[in-house]
Each structure stands twice: as C-alpha cells, then as structure tokens.
Amino acid sequence: MRERVLILGAGIQGISCALSLSAKGYAVTLIDKDEEPFSGTSFRNEGKIHLGFVYANDHSFQTSALMLEGAMNFGLLVENWVGRPVNWSSLRSSPFQYAVHQQSMVSEAALLSHYQTLQNAYETYRNAGFHYVGSCPQKLWASPQVVNSPINPSIIQSIIPTEEIAINLKRLRQLLRHALKRRGVQFLGNRVVHSVERSSFGFCVKGSQADGTDWRAEGGLVVNCLWASRLAVDATLGIMPLRPWVYRLKFRMLGQLPPELATMQSYTVALGPFGDIVTYQNDLTYVSWYPSCMRGWSDALQPPAEWEPFCREEQVLTDHPWVQDALGELNELIPGMNQFQIQHLSAGVIFSWGETDIDQPESLLHQRNQIGIEAFDGYFSINTGKLTTAPLFAHQLAQQL
Ligand SMILES: Cc1cc2nc3c(=O)[nH]c(=O)nc-3n(C[C@H](O)[C@H](O)[C@H](O)COP(=O)(O)OP(=O)(O)OC[C@H]3O[C@@H](n4cnc5c(N)ncnc54)[C@H](O)[C@@H]3O)c2cc1C
Numbered sequence: 001m002r003e004r005v006l007i008l009g010a011g012i013q014g015i016s017c018a019l020s021l022s023a024k025g026y027a028v029t030l031i032d033k034d035e036e037p038f039s040g041t042s043f044r045n046e047g048k049i050h051l052g053f054v055y056a057n058d059h060s061f062q063t064s065a066l067m068l069e070g071a072m073n074f075g076l077l078v079e080n081w082v083g084r085p086v087n088w089s090s091l092r093s094s095p096f097q098y099a100v101h102q103q104s105m106v107s108e109a110a111l112l113s114h115y116q117t118l119q120n121a122y123e124t125y126r127n128a129g130f131h132y133v134g135s136c137p138q139k140l141w142a143s144p145q146v147v148n149s150p151i152n153p154s155i156i157q158s159i160i161p162t163e164e165i166a167i168n169l170k171r172l173r174q175l176l177r178h179a180l181k182r183r184g185v186q187f188l189g190n191r192v193v194h195s196v197e198r199s200s201f202g203f204c205v206k207g208s209q210a211d212g213t214d215w216r217a218e219g220g221l222v223v224n225c226l227w228a229s230r231l232a233v234d235a236t237l238g239i240m241p242l243r244p245w246v247y248r249l250k251f252r253m254l255g256q257l258p259p260e261l262a263t264m265q266s267y268t269v270a271l272g273p274f275g276d277i278v279t280y281q282n283d284l285t286y287v288s289w290y291p292s293c294m295r296g297w298s299d300a301l302q303p304p305a306e307w308e309p310f311c312r313e314e315q316v317l318t319d320h321p322w323v324q325d326a327l328g329e330l331n332e333l334i335p336g337m338n339q340f341q342i343q344h345l346s347a348g349v350i351f352s353w354g355e356t357d358i359d360q361p362e363s364l365l366h367q368r369n370q371i372g373i374e375a376f377d378g379y380f381s382i383n384t385g386k387l388t389t390a391p392l393f394a395h396q397l398a399q400q401l
Contacts, residue, residue, distance in 0.1 A: 002027040006205050006219035008193050008233065010037035013384040014225035015176045016394030019081035021223075022183040024398045029217060030185050031205070033192040037180060038173040041227055041348035042387060044252060044311065046276055046286055047166035048268075049074055049133050050388040051122070051140060053098060055368065056106045056114035056271055057361060062369035064118055070389035072125040075133040077391040078172075082179045088134025093166040094279045096266045099156045099333070100144070105272040105361055108144065108158055115141050115160070137163040150261055150334045156269070166266065166278045166286070191215055193229065195236035196222055202378060223397065224381040228349040232302040234381050239374075244355045247303040249296030249310065251347040253323070254284040258339035267334075273359045275330065277337075284343060292326035295347065297357075303349050310347040351383065373397055 005021050007014045010032035018030045034040065049071045052064025079086050100108050119140050126136055144158035151159065180187060193207045202220035209215055224230055231241060257264060257279070266278045275289035296307055323345070330337035354364030371385030372393050380397060384390050 004219040009225035011042035012390040020394040020398040044348040098160040254344040256341040289326040
C-alpha cells in the first residue's frame with residue numbers, strides 16, 4: 001500500500017508538495033481551513049517571479065542566487081505537474097522597469113554591479129536549457145535610461161528595464177487546482193489544524209471544522225505548509241525557532257489605471273521601503289506602496305486574529321486615510337495614479353526572520369536565503385519564504401524522501 005502523506009496548508013507550497021509527492025507515488029491528503037485550495041496569501045500577493053533584482057542589499061548574493069534558482073525552476077516544475085506545456089505568455093505581466101529612487105538604499109552603481117552578477121549566474125541556467133516562466137532572454141536587464149513620461153524625474157534618478165515579470169495568480173490557481181484533480185490528490189477543506197502528535201502509525205493531526213466538531217487524520221508523514229500558522233503547529237510537537245521572526249500584514253489593491261496610463265509597464269521602485277505596480281494586457285493592475293500598505297507587525301507565535309478578515313474578504317476600505325496616502329505617494333511618482341480605480345483590496349501575511357523593518361539597511365528582511373525545508377524524523381516544516389521558491393522546495397522535498 002502507498003504511504004499516506006498529510007500536507008497541511010493548500011497555498012502554493014502545500015499544493016506544490018502535494019503534486020510533487022503524488023507524482024512520486026505517495027497517497028496525498030491536502031488539508032486547509034478554506035473551502036478551496038489557493039485562497040490565502042498565495043492568492044493575495046504581487047505574483048512576481050523574483051530573479052533576484054530586489055535583493056541587492058544582501059551582499060552575500062545568497063538571496064538572489066536562491067530566487068534565481070526558484071525562478072528558473074518554477075515554469076518547468078509547474079509544467080511537469082500539470083502534465084503539459086503551459087502557454088506562459090497568457091499568464092505573464094508586462095516586464096518590470098526598475099525605477100531607481102533618488103533615496104535608494106543602494107547606489108545605482110552598486111545595483112548595476114549586483115545585476116551583472118545576476119546575469120552571470122543566469123547564463124548558467126540558460127545554457128543548461130532552463131527557461132524563465134516561458135522565456136529565455138539573452139540579457140536580463142538593459143543599461144539605465146533617462147527618466148521620462150510617465151515617471152516623475154524629481155523622484156526617480158534612472159530606469160533600468162528588466163526581463164522580470166509577475167504571473168497572473170487567477171490563472172496560476174486554475175492550473176494548479178486542475179493539476180490536483182488530475183493527480184488524484186485528496187483535498188479536505190474547511191478544516192482548521194490545531195496540533196500534530198506522533199503515534200504508532202506515524203502522526204495524528206487534530207483540528208476542528210467550521211461547525212465546531214473535531215476532526216483527525218492519520219498518516220505516515222506530515223508536511224507543514226501552513227505559513228501564518230506554521231510555527232504554532234510546529235510548537236505542538238515541541239519545535240521552536242532559534243531566532244527572532246516577524247509577521248507583517250501587507251495590503252495590495254487591484255484595479256483599473258486611468259486611461260492615460262492604460263498602456264503603462266510594470267514598475268518596482270528600487271531600493272528600499274517603496275512599492276510596485278504590475279500591469280497585464282487583459283487584467284487588473286496590482287498596486288502597493290510599502291509605507292502605507294504595511295498595516296501590521298507581530299512577533300507572536302501566530303499573527304493576531306484581527307488580521308484574519310483582511311486576508312479573507314475584500315475590504316471596503318477605499319476611503320481609509322492610508323489608502324489615499326498610498327495613492328498620493330504613487331501619484332508623486334507617476335502623475336495620474338491618484339485616479340486609480342480600486343476594485344479589490346485585501347491583504348496577505350508575510351513571515352520573515354528578523355526584528356527590524358526594511359528601512360534599516362542591516363535588517364534581516366533583506367535576506368531571504370534562510371528558508372526552505374526543515375526535517376524532524378518524518379515531520380517536515382517548510383518556510384516558503386516567497387511564492388517564487390515554493391515549487392523548488394516541493395521538488396527538493398520529493399528528492400529528500
Ligand atoms: C502583499 C504581498 C506581496 C507579495 N509579493 C510576492 C511576490 O511578488 N513574489 C513572491 O515570490 N512572493 C511574494 N509574497 C510572498 C508570498 O505570497 C508567500 O511567500 C507565499 O504565498 C506563501 O505561500 P504558502 O503556501 O506558504 O502560504 P499560503 O498561501 O498562506 O498557504 C497557507 C495555507 O494554509 C492555510 N492555513 C493556515 N493556517 C491554517 C490552519 N491552522 N489550519 C488549516 N489551514 C490553515 C491557509 O488557509 C492557506 O491556504 C508576497 C506576499 C504578500 C502578502
């Protein structure tokens with residue numbers, strides 16, 4: 001009989017693990033408190049498949065190297081699990097232009113030196129036949145350009161065009177949900193996980209359902225992909241992290257650009273506590289401005305319960321002062337952005353190691369290389385870190401087992 005694996009959490013990480021382990025022959029049960037898979041943070045983020053441009057303040061290059069590895073494996077692994085080539089062009093955003101802020105934490109010269117290291121590392125993947133979610137450009141970035149319309153040159157010193165993109169999360173969700181069905185993964189929704197115990201047959205996972213009744217499930221192996229609840233459930237087995245961590249609550253807005261900006265490219269403002277705009281040919285635009293949209297900070301074992309509604313429902317907060325502040329800041333950067341028509345507003349939780357915010361150059365939030373799988377004799381806990389790295393970690397888990 002095939003060994004049963006219980007995978008806790010059906011975000012990008014849990015789904016990727018379910019697909020990689022079912023492909024390896026395991027009987028997989030995927031468990032989530034939501035009714036459907038891919039409803040949490042994985043559905044409420046920017047969707048950027050990071051090549052490593054953002055992590056120029058990690059001078060060890062380790063974060064960028066890991067992001068690049070995740071990015072260059074992302075498309076191939078998803079295609080493998082879906083069982084056919086994917087038409088990535090229908091999922092891709094317009095490419096990111098890196099808008100170097102006058103107050104960038106890292107100088108333009110240092111950014112360019114980092115980007116050149118990135119290019120060298122990328123060429124190894126390219127020469128080995130890997131693709132970056134459907135494309136194999138020769139160069140990942142081009143020389144800095146003079147700032148002109150629609151960007152305000154008094155705020156931005158130069159524009160660096162890149163090949164980096166985000167992917168449409170609605171379409172990725174469709175692909176992954178379809179793959180779960182195709183692979184015969186058992187999905188148990190509406191089940192909150194409270195604890196994991198070791199038992200004679202491996203593990204017993206216990207929790208409650210929406211109506212308050214208890215449930216339990218048994219399996220030979222457990223993979224914890226609970227993201228915001230990961231540490232709390234690890235703790236029920238006595239597993240505690242040995243370093244400080246922080247949860248942040250970050251909002252994002254989806255909506256329509258004003259007509260005069262309708263053909264705008266995607267932008268990331270580099271480098272520091274700034275923001276991003278992501279545009280698609282036939283879909284809503286993503287907008288977030290860090291100082292206004294980062295609305296919660298917690299170093300508790302689990303984020304505060306008050307954050308939960310913001311991460312589940314669309315909030316009608318568009319008149320809230322911080323929303324207007326965010327659009328005001330973006331309007332300084334790109335005149336006209338204060339006419340952005342918000343259609344969806346919700347938040348996601350970000351877990352990271354560290355204690356200080358990204359406005360501090362030495363903050364650990366600039367380093368995301370200490371992420372991935374921790375193994376405890378049949379129990380695995382995965383710190384996803386980024387959407388970008390989730391398929392890679394699922395693949396590594398399948399190789400470990
Ligand atoms: C605004 C924002 C922008 C971001 N932008 C990017 C980006 O551009 N690129 C990038 O690579 N990353 C980005 N990230 C980070 C990325 O979204 C996360 O790293 C990733 O989605 C985490 O995936 P996950 O599967 O671990 O978590 P989730 O998607 O949250 O999945 C965890 C699942 O566990 C379930 N769950 C939680 N607790 C319980 C429980 N007790 N019982 C049962 N089920 C439970 C949840 O319902 C959820 O479905 C961003 C994050 C945010 C918030």
